[in-house]
Amino acid sequence: AQKVTQAQTEISVVEKEDVTLDCVYETRDTTYYLFWYKQPPSGELVFLIRRNSFDEQNEISGRYSWNFQKSTSSFNFTITASQVVDSAVYFCALSDVSSKLTFGKGITLSVRP
Amino acid sequence: ETGVTQTPRHLVMGMTNKKSLKCEQHLGHNAMYWYKQSAKKPLELMFVYNFKEQTENNSVPSRFSPECPNSSHLFLHLHTLQPEDSALYLCASSQGDREIYGYTFGSGTRLTVV
Numbered sequence: 001a002q003k004v005t006q007a008q009t010e011i012s013v014v015e016k017e018d019v020t021l022d023c024v025y026e027t028r029d030t031t032y033y034l035f036w037y038k039q040p041p042s043g044e045l046v047f048l049i050r051r052n053s054f055d056e057q058n059e060i061s062g063r064y065s066w067n068f069q070k071s072t073s074s075f076n077f078t079i080t081a082s083q084v085v086d087s088a089v090y091f092c093a094l095s096d097v098s099s100k101l102t103f104g105k106g107i108t109l110s111v112r113p
Numbered sequence: 114e115t116g117v118t119q120t121p122r123h124l125v126m127g128m129t130n131k132k133s134l135k136c137e138q139h140l141g142h143n144a145m146y147w148y149k150q151s152a153k154k155p156l157e158l159m160f161v162y163n164f165k166e167q168t169e170n171n172s173v174p175s176r177f178s179p180e181c182p183n184s185s186h187l188f189l190h191l192h193t194l195q196p197e198d199s200a201l202y203l204c205a206s207s208q209g210d211r212e213i214y215g216y217t218f219g220s221g222t223r224l225t226v227v
Contacts, residue, residue: 004155037218043201044117045218091156100146100169101216103156 002027004094006104013082014112021077021107023092029053032096034068034075039089039106051075082111116140117219119204125225126194134189134222136204144209145187146216147179150201162187163209194226 003026013019025034036048049059051068059066063080079086089106117138126132136145147159161169162181176198178190187204201223205216 009153043122043203043221043223045203045205045216047215047217050215100158100161101156105153105155 002029002032002094002096002102004092004102004104006092006107008107009105010108010110012110012112015084016081017111018078018080019082019109019111021079021090021092021109023075023077023104025073025075025092025094027094027096029096032094035091035093035095035101036066036075036077037091037093037103039091041088045091048077079109082109084111084113087111116217117204117206119202119219119222121222122220123223123225125227126191127227128194128196130194131190131192133191134202134204134224136187136189136206136219138185138204138206138217138219140206140217142206142208142217143184144207145181145184146205146207147187147189148203148205150203150221152200156203160189191224194224196226199224199226 005024008022032053034051037045038048039045049066056068056070065078067076087110089108091106092104093101095101120135144163146161149157149159158171159173160179165181165184176193180188201221203221204219207216
């Protein structure tokens with residue numbers, strides 16, 4: 001069975017601080033995909049990144065970066081120089097090639113001016 | 114607009130009412146999904162349709178009845194709901210019924226059962 005754990009439930013930072021959102025996953029499959037989604041107050045989930053299990057290269061996209069560590073089954077997400085617009089709920093998710101997405105419970109990030 | 118449109122955005126219904134949620138996408142996707150998002154819980158997959166055929170029903174109570182008349186439209190018919198059914202109901206679509214194709218989510222319908 002697949003499982004995604006986002007141990008942090010709420011994080012509050014001041015604008016321009018860096019913040020890391022943790023994600024730990026469990027799966028017995030060797031081929032799987034990891035994702036991060038952002039859910040702003042408007043409700044829709046916005047896709048941020050997809051990573052397959054064979055690609056452990058870290059990725060940077062602007063102020064966003066992701067650290068995939070298979071050895072610790074973690075896929076952490078860092079926002080550098082956070083902004084108020086980053087305030088949202090962030091979900092980590094996992095899927096293998098034969099199943100649907102399994103989501104974590106989400107982390108509510110509040111960025112204060 | 115995300116490409117997936119859900120109506121209504123908010124719905125308040127009594128436990129004896131019958132209502133329907135609507136989801137529409139014109140992205141050319143073949144698969145559509147209903148998810149339930151309750152407070153403090155992970156998103157729960159409810160139903161999956163691929164090419165209008167239901168391919169997954171995650172033990173959802175019969176008071177929720179999905180309908181997919183074509184690949185662009187998905188409905189969730191609601192009747193005799195319980196207060197614990199109050200949640201955000203999200204629709205999503207994808208090219209195929211595997212997440213590797215990428216899901217596009219709608220903004221959801223916030224349902225309150227009174």
